[in-house]
Amino acid sequence: MRAYVVRRGLQVIPVTFGVTLLVFAMMLLIPGDPARAILGSYATPENVATLERQLALDRPPHIQYVTWLGNVVTGDFGRSYSLNRPVLDEILERFSATLLLAGTALLITVVLGLTAGIIAAVKQHRWQDRAFTVGALVGLSIPSFWLAMIFIVVFALGLGWFPTSGMRPAFGPSGPLTVLHHLVLPATALALVAAGVIARLTRSSMLEVLRQDYVRTATSKGITRQSVIMRHAFRNAVVNVVPVIGVQVGFLLGGAVYVETVFGWPGIGRMLVTAIGTRDILLVQGGVLLVAITYVLINLAADLVQAALDPRIRLG
Amino acid sequence: MSDVRADAPDTTALLAVRGLRTDFVVEDEVYRAVDGVDLTIGPGESVGLVGESGSGKTVTAMSILQLIPDPPGRIVGGSIEIDGIDLVRAPERVLRQVRGGRIACVFQDPLTSLNPVLQIGDQLTEMMRAHQDLDRRAARRRARELLDAVHIPQAERRLAEYPHELSGGMRQRVMIAMALANDPELLIADEPTTALDVTVQAEILDLLRELRERTGMSLLFITHDFGVVAELCDRVVVMYAGKVVEQAPVEKVFADAAHPYTRRLVDCMPQLGEGRKDLEVIPGLPPALNRIPDGCAFAERCDVAEEACRRGTIALEGYGEDRLVRCIKPGARP
Numbered sequence: 001m002r003a004y005v006v007r008r009g010l011q012v013i014p015v016t017f018g019v020t021l022l023v024f025a026m027m028l029l030i031p032g033d034p035a036r037a038i039l040g041s042y043a044t045p046e047n048v049a050t051l052e053r054q055l056a057l058d059r060p061p062h063i064q065y066v067t068w069l070g071n072v073v074t075g076d077f078g079r080s081y082s083l084n085r086p087v088l089d090e091i092l093e094r095f096s097a098t099l100l101l102a103g104t105a106l107l108i109t110v111v112l113g114l115t116a117g118i119i120a121a122v123k124q125h126r127w128q129d130r131a132f133t134v135g136a137l138v139g140l141s142i143p144s145f146w147l148a149m150i151f152i153v154v155f156a157l158g159l160g161w162f163p164t165s166g167m168r169p170a171f172g173p174s175g176p177l178t179v180l181h182h183l184v185l186p187a188t189a190l191a192l193v194a195a196g197v198i199a200r201l202t203r204s205s206m207l208e209v210l211r212q213d214y215v216r217t218a219t220s221k222g223i224t225r226q227s228v229i230m231r232h233a234f235r236n237a238v239v240n241v242v243p244v245i246g247v248q249v250g251f252l253l254g255g256a257v258y259v260e261t262v263f264g265w266p267g268i269g270r271m272l273v274t275a276i277g278t279r280d281i282l283l284v285q286g287g288v289l290l291v292a293i294t295y296v297l298i299n300l301a302a303d304l305v306q307a308a309l310d311p312r313i314r315l316g
Numbered sequence: 317m318s319d320v321r322a323d324a325p326d327t328t329a330l331l332a333v334r335g336l337r338t339d340f341v342v343e344d345e346v347y348r349a350v351d352g353v354d355l356t357i358g359p360g361e362s363v364g365l366v367g368e369s370g371s372g373k374t375v376t377a378m379s380i381l382q383l384i385p386d387p388p389g390r391i392v393g394g395s396i397e398i399d400g401i402d403l404v405r406a407p408e409r410v411l412r413q414v415r416g417g418r419i420a421c422v423f424q425d426p427l428t429s430l431n432p433v434l435q436i437g438d439q440l441t442e443m444m445r446a447h448q449d450l451d452r453r454a455a456r457r458r459a460r461e462l463l464d465a466v467h468i469p470q471a472e473r474r475l476a477e478y479p480h481e482l483s484g485g486m487r488q489r490v491m492i493a494m495a496l497a498n499d500p501e502l503l504i505a506d507e508p509t510t511a512l513d514v515t516v517q518a519e520i521l522d523l524l525r526e527l528r529e530r531t532g533m534s535l536l537f538i539t540h541d542f543g544v545v546a547e548l549c550d551r552v553v554v555m556y557a558g559k560v561v562e563q564a565p566v567e568k569v570f571a572d573a574a575h576p577y578t579r580r581l582v583d584c585m586p587q588l589g590e591g592r593k594d595l596e597v598i599p600g601l602p603p604a605l606n607r608i609p610d611g612c613a614f615a616e617r618c619d620v621a622e623e624a625c626r627r628g629t630i631a632l633e634g635y636g637e638d639r640l641v642r643c644i645k646p647g648a649r650p
Binding site: 125211212213214216217218219220221222223224225227231232235236239309310311312 | 431
């Protein structure tokens with residue numbers, strides 16, 4: 001196991017390096033001149049040139065990249081011109097809000113997806129299976145931003161059960177109930193698509209495993225049906241599901257951009273949307289980099305969990 | 317609705333299967349895999365259940381502990397009694413006590429029959445703790461003893477290993493150790509050597525014989541290999557197309573098989589010292605289980621069949637003093 005952890009851990013380095021390159025290139029390639037965006041359309045060419053020199057935008061791209069990367073490695077993400085504060089402070093603050101949202105959504109995704117998948121597989125061809133299959137399909141087919149708007153219309157404006165927008169920090173002055181109250185709608189809207197993916201995969205994986213000889217062996221031992229399903233079948237089925245949960249985290253972080261915008265959630269997704277509009281390059285780069293590295297690390301964690309669950313993977 | 321009379325005196329039987337019928341329903345077609353099978357196993361007795369692939373021998377054995385996946389399989393008739401408990405109608409709780417407790421199973425392929433993500437030790441102790449009141453340490457100690465009993469070296473170390481770290485023969489020894497964990501009265505072994513190398517096969521058979529002598533448990537041994545039956549069994553039950561076609565003490569089957577199918581199966585056994593002779597084969601295939609013909613299901617492939625063989629229902633009848641045969645021309649030779 002230790003060898004696997006080291007081997008898999010080392011893979012993170014080139015991937016992260018590649019991510020920084022992409023993040024940097026992305027901002028070079030999108031149209032629009034940052035200096036002009038900052039100064040407005042009435043700025044003189046001289047002013048624009050001066051600002052470009054100040055921001056080092058007149059240097060060749062590879063020099064810009066190396067300078068930026070060197071600063072980032074030492075924890076200096078630069079200063080956001082539009083907010084006039086260090087990028088790192090802003091993205092960490094925003095990211096904690098996104099983590100609260102995406103983390104809760106992940107919890108819903110995993111609990112709902114696995115439970116629905118197990119029940120559907122065990123009750124194959126019965127009404128539970130049909131209900132979950134249709135539910136998962138509907139969940140999969142609805143874009144989360146649309147679902148978010150429907151939720152607001154029905155549960156916030158119509159029934160008045162939840163607030164339409166806003167957020168309370170997890171460890172702020174308001175109690176956990178208020179935090180939860182604001183979380184329910186956006187987290188659910190965000191989670192349902194991913195839950196549908198996990199449910200379908202869990203179902204098919206369980207159906208595959210339930211046919212295996214070792215499940216028959218388990219039954220022949222005289223243990224309870226519940227033990228057969230959870231300890232023997234699910235324990236094997238989940239091995240295939242864990243890496244996909246890792247991938248779904250990427251979807252949740254990406255989906256957070258829409259859902260945060262719809263719900264006015266002060267997360268990194270909404271921050272990025274604003275920053276792209278104002279061409280606040282350093283803010284965008286810092287934000288995207290943080291999200292991307294989170295995604296890389298979550299997938300590392302998913303792979304390690306998978307290896308812990310299946311001894312055969314550790315060998316590979 | 318069985319057309320069979322009971323053979324051995326039932327009062328002494330450990331397990332009595334009567335008129336067992338198991339169907340598989342696939343796309344609205346009914347396949348009768350087991351069609352009215354009677355089978356008794358006495359205490360300490362070793363019974364060989366023999367037949368080609370698809371003859372219903374495995375389905376019969378798996379029906380005993382209700383291990384047939386439902387759907388598509390379903391027991392539609394008959395009873396399976398152990399001490400007056402009918403396993404077909406028993407509630408789940410009662411069935412669980414019998415499974416792994418009084419009746420244990422060893423399956424064909426030990427690699428796929430062991431859970432790949434659980435350690436050997438955990439799989440063994442789980443079996444014990446389902447039936448006995450043992451704490452973790454006692455169960456662990458007993459697991460080590462069991463591995464010793466099936467001659468697995470370095471038992472302590474093996475307990476912490478996973479199935480993929482063991483050889484095929486070793487895995488089957490683990491399966492056997494697991495089956496023995498609760499001192500079962502009956503061991504059902506479903507072709508336990510088929511997936512193994514020839515040399516390993518012999519070792520596993522030796523082990524089964526040794527354990528049977530030591531524990532006195534009964535054995536239901538499913539195989540298509542008459543050679544194995546000769547080594548290990550007291551009595552043979554031959555199945556064809558879901559029905560029992562012959563039942564007899566082992567030595568009589570080899571000396572003088574009554575049913576033409578049994579005779580042909582015995583002929584298929586390669587004999588040591590016979591030189592380079594072509595192996596015998598039985599031409600043709602068993603009938604499809606959803607289209608079983610009238611009369612004798614083997615008639616199409618039989619070398620002594622006549623018109624009467626293809627009509628009506630042929631009953632399983634006494635032949636000699638201790639045999640049963642489902643044939644209107646028992647003992648006939650071409």
